[in-house]
Amino acid sequence: xxxxxxxxxxxxxxxxxxxxxxxxxxxxxxxxxxxxxxxxxxxxxxxxxxxxxxxxxxxxxxxxxxxxxxxxxxxxxxxxxxxxxxxxxxxxxxxxxxxxxxxxxxxxxxxxxxxxxxxxxxxxxxxxxxxxxxxxxxxxxxxxxxxxxxxxxxxxxxxxxxxxxxxxxxxxxxxxxxxxxxxxxxxxxxxxxxxxxxxxxxxxxxxxxxxxxxxxxxxxxxxxxxxxxxxxxxxxxxxxxxxxxxxxxxxxxxxxxxxxxxxxxxxxxxxxxxxxxxxxxxxxxxxxxxxxxxxxxxxxxxxxxxxxxxxxxxxxxxxxxxxxxxxxxxxx
Numbered sequence: 001x002x003x004x005x006x007x008x009x010x011x012x013x014x015x016x017x018x019x020x021x022x023x024x025x026x027x028x029x030x031x032x033x034x035x036x037x038x039x040x041x042x043x044x045x046x047x048x049x050x051x052x053x054x055x056x057x058x059x060x061x062x063x064x065x066x067x068x069x070x071x072x073x074x075x076x077x078x079x080x081x082x083x084x085x086x087x088x089x090x091x092x093x094x095x096x097x098x099x100x101x102x103x104x105x106x107x108x109x110x111x112x113x114x115x116x117x118x119x120x121x122x123x124x125x126x127x128x129x130x131x132x133x134x135x136x137x138x139x140x141x142x143x144x145x146x147x148x149x150x151x152x153x154x155x156x157x158x159x160x161x162x163x164x165x166x167x168x169x170x171x172x173x174x175x176x177x178x179x180x181x182x183x184x185x186x187x188x189x190x191x192x193x194x195x196x197x198x199x200x201x202x203x204x205x206x207x208x209x210x211x212x213x214x215x216x217x218x219x220x221x222x223x224x225x226x227x228x229x230x231x232x233x234x235x236x237x238x239x240x241x242x243x244x245x246x247x248x249x250x251x252x253x254x255x256x257x258x259x260x261x262x263x264x265x266x267x268x269x270x271x272x273x274x275x276x277x278x279x280x281x282x283x284x285x286x287x288x289x290x291x292x293x294x295x296x297x298x299x300x301x302x303x304x305x306x307x308x309x310x311x312x313x314x315x316x317x318x319x320x321x322x323x324x325x326x327x328x329x330x331x332x
Contacts (some may be wrong), residue, residue: 007055014057015313019191019219019294024134024165026094026192028288028313030060031306032223032297033156034067037074045302050081052303054089056310062194062221062297063128064098064139065120071103072127079128093134098169098194099126100139112142121157137165137194142171151179155188169194173209176218192219192294199268199330200227200281210292210325217292222287228252231283233269236262258315260332267329271322277315285312286326 008116016025031053037046040274048240067074075097086093099120102110109116121136136157138150154166166177166188176193182192195204199225204210227230235257265279272282287296300306318326 004051006051006089007322008314009216009263010055010057012057013313014310017291018220019296020053021217022189022191022215022219023166024094024191024219026060026219026221026295027058028295028316029058029284029310030062030094030221030230030295030297032062032299033074033078034064034223035299036079036301038068038072039073041077043077043080044079047081047085049300049306050078050304051085051187052306054086054093056306058306058310060094060096060295062096063124064101064137065124066101072123075124075127079130095128095130095133096135096137096167097121097128097133098137098139098167099124100137100142100169110138112138112145112153114149114153114156116122118156119163125162132161133163133169135165135191137167137169137192141172141175147175147178151182151188152186152282155183155186158188165189165191167194170196171209173204173207173212176209177203177212177216180216180218190218192221194221194223194297195222197222197287198225198227199231199286200264202330206233214292219299220292221295221297222293223297225284225287225296225298226280227283228256230256230261230265231268232263235276236266236269264329264332269324271329275315275322276277277312281312281315283311283314284309286318287314288316289323289331 013056015028017028018025061078063075065072082090092242099117100112103120117138136154138154142150157163158166166183168176171179171193179188197204229252239257269279272279275282276284284296287293298309
């Protein structure tokens with residue numbers, strides 16, 4: 001739809017937060033294209049979701065080289081959208097992609113070598129039809145490749161003009177600190193670490209990453225904030241036929257829906273109702289509760305979900321009693 005004109009008031013309600021100590025601000029809610037942008041998904045729906053997101057002030061669209069399925073298909077589909085519907089708004093958008101997980105056969109299509117990272121970025125840009133991305137991430141720590149090599153590859157991508165900022169993903173506190181030191185010495189603009197974080201998954205608190213990031217100017221963006229759908233009310237009355245568990249059990253298995261987990265979900269759902277939110281909205285609000293996390297990544301299968309989720313930016317404050325109850329429930 002080349003005649004698409006974005007809503008004039010698109011920036012009125014969304015809140016934007018500085019990523020670490022950089023000059024870059026991200027919307028409180030970002031759109032992840034991990035699921036529902038693949039080969040067999042409906043393109044008109046993808047386009048409608050991107051338009052809806054932007055109309056609501058979501059400026060950040062997050063991808064990776066292997067998002068799909070099939071690998072690369074999310075970037076290809078988004079490329080059609082960014083060069084069609086959203087083309088005139090490119091300078092208002094933050095587009096990110098990543099490399100670090102398996103992408104092609106052989107020793108050069110995985111992990112964190114300079115060879116892989118720079119080749120993957122070139123492929124991503126070609127699939128999306130872009131000259132640059134705003135953030136290029138190393139997607140995961142590599143236990144074999146020297147950290148200096150991976151960080152120097154990110155630096156090269158920035159200095160070649162193929163990325164504006166460098167990012168890392170799934171890095172623990174210790175490795176994040178080392179990566180930041182290397183990139184600082186290279187004078188490479190590092191802005192963010194993308195990590196898994198939710199009420200049910202507190203590893204960045206236990207690891208010390210959340211505190212370190214807050215104190216040292218490292219932005220954080222949270223993925224899986226709904227714990228693969230557990231932090232919604234969808235499983236309180238049985239497992240829906242169209243749920244992700246039924247369609248794809250790789251990430252959330254039916255065995256995770258225990259009586260104990262359902263009791264936790266029900267208790268959290270009651271707190272959400274008392275706050276005037278759905279459980280999903282409360283879980284997203286909770287991630288942004290203290291300002292340590294820059295943005296929360298949502299996935300969506302239809303535009304209506306995006307409209308519901310952006311409402312959370314107006315309700316990120318929690319009482320001490322609410323936080324205490326949430327902690328007690330999640331630690332059962």
